[in-house]
Amino acid sequence: MKAPVNKDFLFTHFEGRTTPMQRQILREWLFEASHQEIYYEYLQEWEQLHPQLITNPEQAYARFQSQINRCVSQSLPKKQPNRFLTVKFIAACLTAVILSLTGLWTLQETIFYKTESTNYGETKSLELPDGSQVILNANTQLTYPRFGFGKTDRQVMLKGEAEFDVRHTENQLRFVVNMERDVRIVVLGTKFVVNARPRGTQVILSRGKVQLNYAYRQTRQSITMTPGEQVRLSANTPPQRSIAVNRSSVTNWKEHLYEFNKTPLPEVVNLLEDNFGLKVQLSPEMTTKTITGQFHANTGDELLKALSELYNVQIQKSGNSVVLKPAIYAAE
Template sequence: MKYDHYEAEDFAADEAFTAWVQHPEPETERFWQDWLAAHPDKRPTVAQAVQLVRRLRFQNPVVSEPDVQDAWQDVQAQLDSRRRQRTLYRMAAVISFLILSSAATVWVLSNQWERVETAFGETRTLELPDGSRVVLNAHSQLRYPASWDATEDRDVWLEGEAFFDVVHTANHQPFRVHTPELDIRVLGTSFNVRHRRGKTQVALQQGSVQLQLNPEVTPAAAADPIMLVPGDLGQFSDATQRLEKQPVDVAAQAAWKHQLFVFDDTPLSEIALHLKDQWGVDVAFADPVTEERRLTGEIQAPSLDVFLESLEEVLDLEIQREQNRLLIQ
């Protein structure tokens, strides 16, 4: 089938796909849900495509040359340099298709969007247009409108991990954080969101949060929404396909904001994933026994070198490092 090898930009250029996203009908809803059920590996790609379509805006029906030039500049500004050439051609298809449509309208990427990215080992604190504050963890990305109208919902899109301190507006505007699997709805509260490797976790510090599966990429009947109260952890993963809730130490979940990493009987195999997420290093183990050794405690680590030195000392390990590869023995 033609959709099997589509990337997000291909879906966004497809007339049937965009019609489903914008004006879902029972027949199209059934088709796409059946297709996603048969292609679960494409759910993240479809989620990105849905976000892309929703970020497009209708322009004046009369399309001028400056309009097209502005569209190209917007597209180019948001491309990842490693995929620039391939994605330019795909975006050209999106823009060309819409310019030639019967309505004579054109969609362009809105120039009113902000995108903040962090590198490995970097955290950033930022203030959103409504005054809410976000601490963005390493190797993460946050996208949001450059301004919010007083009548609009406040929506942001997260890949990676971030801690949110959301202000409560006078007219009670909902605030939503979107990951590929979950829509997280709040009014004013503090919480940590972590999205890595097909799993989203939400740890609530203050206020209340509602978790809802993203209907575009998960079956509508998969789970009802769940409410979190302070001290709860809500999570959903591609592996379990279940929306779950359990108590958690929220301070430990968000300790990374202070360059503090808390472990509770955590195997080294899981700590290796943390090293990959935080500093972009690949970890190998000399033997399976070492891989299953466990750590309980805290490590204060402003850098990878400090973290590795502490790990060596606490567990009496030898860690060899060659560029971005580690051997633990």
């Protein structure tokens, strides 16, 4: 008599304590689609109780792909080499590979989600599976599903700053950008820039229409933006809605250009931290200063040098820590 496949059975397997015969029973049980749903529900529950760490998720995913390819090549019917694999066969093969990797909690995220990221001072252009174009600014991370993106769902997670040029789909599938602090942007086809940093979120719409959803005073609220609009969100304050004065300058960072128009120096300090990882401290006299001009800089040091030469600023730098003072202090 075969052992029943229930929660206790699955948890025993997730812990790596099933016998070869039990694993064979499980493979046969998983041919049923409804059983696969049960399996992943219990897998998710077990993972939440037993989180584990994968130090190099991309290498782990490469190993996962290799095992899939090996499983398929070794399991093709010998008498019918040109026969297409059935959906059930592929599902069983994938399941067998996943079963061999069960217990690696963060690996499941790596298998089903891909993360693109940039270092300080780096930008990156990429195309999502649905054809949408994204340009990441420095110190930015974008995560999206590896499978089914653009067919049943288009959801991404953004930390940092990026420009999105979203492709319109025939099935009117919405595109959702999720951010921290429960902020999200919902679109169909449009072009916009998002800056989602720890201090707050800024959205500038170039064309089309987007819906910006956010939490304020423990309630969900939304704003429908039109082209040329700019919205700033920060914790515990109402949204600031305005017209973007110069929309083209918003994405100058793609060309490593930085344009300021009477910009308070503390805001420039935030940019140096977000894009280049510099921890900048201002002397009291510098906190009220503003900057106007356009600068080309590939590194934080280049931008600091331009500021010091044009605005008579003294720079004291040690590693990533920087102190800015008026140059008159240099003789002291």
